[in-house]
Amino acid sequence: MLCAGPGGGSNDVQWCFSQVKGAIDDDVAEADIISTVEFNQSGELLATGDKGGRVVIFQQEQESKNKLQCRGEYNVYSTFQSHEPEFDYLKSLEIEEKINKIRWLPQKNAAHFLLSTNDKTIKLWKISERDKRPEGYNLKEEDGQYRDPNTVTTLRVPVFRPMDLMVEASPRRVFANAHTYHINSISVNSDCETYLSADDLRVNLWHLEITDRSFNIVDIKPANMEDLTEVITAAEFHPNQCNTFVYSSSKGTIRLCDMRAAALCDSHAKLFEEPEDPNNRSFFSEIISSISDVKFSHSGRYMMTRDYLSVKIWDLNMESRPVETYQVHEYLRSKLCSLYENDCIFDKFECCWNGNDSVVMTGSYNNFFRMFDRGYQQDMTLEASRENSKPRSVLKPRKVSTGGKRKKDEISVDSLDFNKKILHTAWHPLDNIIAVATTNNLYIFQDKLI
Amino acid sequence: MSEEVEETRTSEEQQEMEDKVISPEKSEEAKLKARYPNLGGKPGGSEFLRKRLQKGQKYFDSGDYNMAKAKMKNKQLPSAPTEKTEITGGHIPTPQDLPQRKTSIVASKLAG
Numbered sequence: 001m002l003c004a005g006p007g008g009g010s011n012d013v014q015w016c017f018s019q020v021k022g023a024i025d026d027d028v029a030e031a032d033i034i035s036t037v038e039f040n041q042s043g044e045l046l047a048t049g050d051k052g053g054r055v056v057i058f059q060q061e062q063e064s065k066n067k068l069q070c071r072g073e074y075n076v077y078s079t080f081q082s083h084e085p086e087f088d089y090l091k092s093l094e095i096e097e098k099i100n101k102i103r104w105l106p107q108k109n110a111a112h113f114l115l116s117t118n119d120k121t122i123k124l125w126k127i128s129e130r131d132k133r134p135e136g137y138n139l140k141e142e143d144g145q146y147r148d149p150n151t152v153t154t155l156r157v158p159v160f161r162p163m164d165l166m167v168e169a170s171p172r173r174v175f176a177n178a179h180t181y182h183i184n185s186i187s188v189n190s191d192c193e194t195y196l197s198a199d200d201l202r203v204n205l206w207h208l209e210i211t212d213r214s215f216n217i218v219d220i221k222p223a224n225m226e227d228l229t230e231v232i233t234a235a236e237f238h239p240n241q242c243n244t245f246v247y248s249s250s251k252g253t254i255r256l257c258d259m260r261a262a263a264l265c266d267s268h269a270k271l272f273e274e275p276e277d278p279n280n281r282s283f284f285s286e287i288i289s290s291i292s293d294v295k296f297s298h299s300g301r302y303m304m305t306r307d308y309l310s311v312k313i314w315d316l317n318m319e320s321r322p323v324e325t326y327q328v329h330e331y332l333r334s335k336l337c338s339l340y341e342n343d344c345i346f347d348k349f350e351c352c353w354n355g356n357d358s359v360v361m362t363g364s365y366n367n368f369f370r371m372f373d374r375g376y377q378q379d380m381t382l383e384a385s386r387e388n389s390k391p392r393s394v395l396k397p398r399k400v401s402t403g404g405k406r407k408k409d410e411i412s413v414d415s416l417d418f419n420k421k422i423l424h425t426a427w428h429p430l431d432n433i434i435a436v437a438t439t440n441n442l443y444i445f446q447d448k449l450i
Numbered sequence: 451m452s453e454e455v456e457e458t459r460t461s462e463e464q465q466e467m468e469d470k471v472i473s474p475e476k477s478e479e480a481k482l483k484a485r486y487p488n489l490g491g492k493p494g495g496s497e498f499l500r501k502r503l504q505k506g507q508k509y510f511d512s513g514d515y516n517m518a519k520a521k522m523k524n525k526q527l528p529s530a531p532t533e534k535t536e537i538t539g540g541h542i543p544t545p546q547d548l549p550q551r552k553t554s555i556v557a558s559k560l561a562g
Contacts, residue, residue, distance in 0.1 A: 023559040032559055054558040079561040092514070181503055200503055228499050250499070282475040283482060334474035337481040442560055 013432065014448040015395045017388055019073060021058070022441035024386065034437040036424055040104040040112065043428040046074055046435055047114060048442055049099025053083035055116055055169075057127065071433065074444055078127050080169040083118040095120050101186050103195070105208075113172070115195060119182040122197055124173035124208065132160040178204050178214045185235045191242040198235035203247055205259075217265050218247060218257065233348075234294045241300065244269075248305060252289030256316065272314050274321045284336045284345070292348035297357040298429070304360055306351040309333060311362050311372065326372040326379065329364050331402045331413045344418050354427045363422025366411065367438050368398055384422060384436045384443040394448060 023032065031052025038047050046058040056079045061072030086095040096119055105113040111128040136158040139147055181199035188195045196217070197204050203218035218235075222228055230251040238244035243259045255268035276285070288308035296303045302323075305312050309330060312322035328349075332339060339345040344365075351362040363369045364381075372379045381398045388395055401410035424437040432447035483489065 021560045023562070031556075034560075048560060050558060050560075052558065056558050056560045076561045079558055225500065231499055231502065280473060280475070282473070283479040284475055334478060336475060336478040337485075340482060341485075440559070 015382060015434075015445050016392050016448050017390065017395065017443070018071075018392070018433070018446045019444040020386065020389055020441055021056075021074075021444075028440045032440040034424060034440060034442060035098050035100060036102050037426045037435050037437045037442065038102045038104060038114075039426050039428050039435065040114075041106055041429060043430050043433065045077065045104070045112060046426070046444075047102045047104070048437065049082065049102050049116060051096075051098040053081055053085070053097030053099060053118065055080055055082045055099060055102065055114075055125070071431070071446055071449075078167040078169050080125070082116045082123060082125065083121065086120075100183060103186050103188050105188055106192055108192075115186050115188065117183050117186050117197065120176065120179055122175040122183070122186055122206075123171050124175070125169050126172045127167060127169045130166045130168060131162060131164075133163045134158045135161050173208065173211050175206055175211050175214065178206075184233060187235060187237040187245065189237045189242050190240050194242075196235055196237060196245060198232050198247060200231040203232065203235050203245075203265075215263070217259065217263070219264065219266060233291050236294055236296055236303075239296050239298060239300045246294055246296070246303060248291035248294040250290040251286060252291055252307060254291065254294060254303070254305060254314065270316070270319050272319045272322075274312070284340065287340070287345055288336070293350040295351060295353060297353050298355065299357055302357065304351055304353065306349050306362055308345060308347075308349075311351055311360060313360070313374070324374060326360070326370075328362055328370055329400070331400055335413065339418070342418065344421075347421055347423065349421075349423050350425065352425055352427045355429050355431070361425050361427060361434065363425055363436070365418050365421050366416040367420040367422055368400075369422045369425055369436055382445075384438050384441075384445075389443075392448075395445065 022034075029052075031050060031054075033051040034048055035051055036047075036049040039045070040047070044060050046060075048056050048058075050056075057077045058074035059077035060074050063072055082099055083097040085097045087093075088095060098118055099116050100118060102114055102116045105115070105124075107113075111126050114125050114127070116123055116125060135142065136156050138152060138155055138158075139149065141147055175197070179197065179199045179202070181201050183197055183199050185198040186195060193209075194205055194207050197206065197214075198218075201219065201221040202216055204214040205217045206214045218232070220230070220232065230249045230253075233248050233250055235245060235247040238246075244256065245259070246254050246256045248254045252273065254272040256270040256272070257265035258269040259265060261267075261269060276289075291305045291307050293306040294303060301316060303314050303316065305314065305322075306328075309332060310328055311326045313324040313326075315323045336345060349363050351360060353360055358375050359371055359373050361369060361371045367384045368381050369384065370379060370381050381400070382395045383398050399407075399410045400416070401407060401412050406412050420438060422436055422438060426435045428434065434445050436443045436445065
């Protein structure tokens with residue numbers, strides 16, 4: 001049913017449990033709440049960020065000789081404290097250390113680089129391996145202590161000897177003090193030299209080498225804050241046009257901007273908005289139309305947006321309406337009152353594409369996540385839970401019953417656990433491997449290899 | 451005359467009932483308005499957005515606190531909002547409002 005390989009074809013993909021990371025206990029510490037998940041461009045590395053400001057990077061092992069498990073497992077490669085809580089004394093506000101986004105830079109040499117950001121500060125981290133160390137210094141002992149120069153009677157050339165692999169993460173750049181409001185997005189440009197960061201009202205352009213200045217390219221702050229009607233919710237660079245980026249808003253619109261047109265891209269080149277029937281407007285309309293994520297397809301021809309109840313695919317050549325709309329959990333429309341009361345209506349779900357843009361995925365409640373196959377026009381609901389965590393066990397599709405009669409194996413809307421939300425998912429860029437984050441656990445699923 | 455008035459009311463009520471049947475969203479809206487009659491104004495309006503922009507814990511600021519106390523000698527300090535009322539800029543945190551201190555930084559359980 002869902003395919004990602006170059007051959008296309010079969011629509012009988014079955015998803016299997018592969019691994020789960022994280023603690024089993026139900027008592028979840030705030031710091032352990034996963035806040036972002038991202039594969040690098042080769043899919044070899046998988047990074048997670050959490051509310052405690054920590055980053056954990058997993059690396060896929062080389063393919064084992066055992067044919068039954070052709071794909072390597074993901075094991076911990078590096079972990080570090082990226083951001084720490086800070087305090088703004090002037091405004092008497094705490095700055096959370098929660099990692100909002102991680103984005104990998106394309107790999108240029110042996111080391112790996114990623115950008116991680118909290119609400120206010122973006123950091124460039126270098127992750128490098130060390131598997132040799134120099135031995136045989138003339139002036140130092142092996143333990144590092146300096147030798148008395150008078151005891152040195154001969155000279156030798158230090159040599160490199162193998163050592164146990166050490167993976168080091170070091171902060172190479174800190175990009176600070178450029179955002180008054182809370183950063184929601186970062187996106188690396190295809191030129192591999194610049195990146196953008198977006199907060200509620202502004203988008204800034206940075207050069208990866210320069211930390212003491214950044215260019216403001218979008219500013220939607222009104223002269224009078226009483227006139228504020230919408231905020232920026234997400235932003236992303238086009239995957240291959242280095243002059244193009246998009247940003248989405250809390251009113252459900254997406255603006256595409258061209259940096260060649262002007263230094264300040266306040267006027268959009270394109271405005272994507274689906275017309276709304278004014279008769280259907282309610283108190284909730286604007287809130288549920290707020291876009292929580294926007295992602296370009298790998299091809300760069302389409303973009304996908306996620307609002308509270310649906311996923312929409314837009315053709316960049318058509319601004320008037322999306323070309324495809326998929327309902328994630330339409331049954332929640334009759335629960336909006338309680339979802340507003342418990343704040344769930346403000347949950348920000350992300351979405352992602354598979355490697356060949358044929359399938360899209362997004363999360364829901366009750367630890368359910370949904371996949372939509374664009375080609376076969378089929379959708380599937382799966383669950384990330386410890387109950388389905390036997391190695392290589394096939395995941396059974398789930399169903400939420402909406403009518404009066406609940407069939408066996410279906411779950412009724414009122415039984416859904418709204419505290420179990422899957423906000424962050426990621427798809428391996430080249431393979432059918434997905435990473436799904438529940439509140440504090442990371443699940444890795446892969447398709448069943450025949 | 452009274453008959454005409456009754457007819458108009460009936461058709462309005464009918465429209466409302468139709469709305470509830472056709473649109474689950476509108477019936478949810480009616481539910482919300484019934485529970486919170488003070489919830490006025492546009493939901494996407496500036497108060498709503500400004501609440502969003504103000505995310506971030508406010509800490510006890512002795513300067514603000516004492517200024518506020520001096521201004522309102524006889525009145526109560528505005529208490530922390532307990533229901534879904536609009537956030538007013540005038541809320542001065544009191545020592546009772548302070549959240550617990552965060553736990554110290556330890557390694558992520560994902561790496562365990």
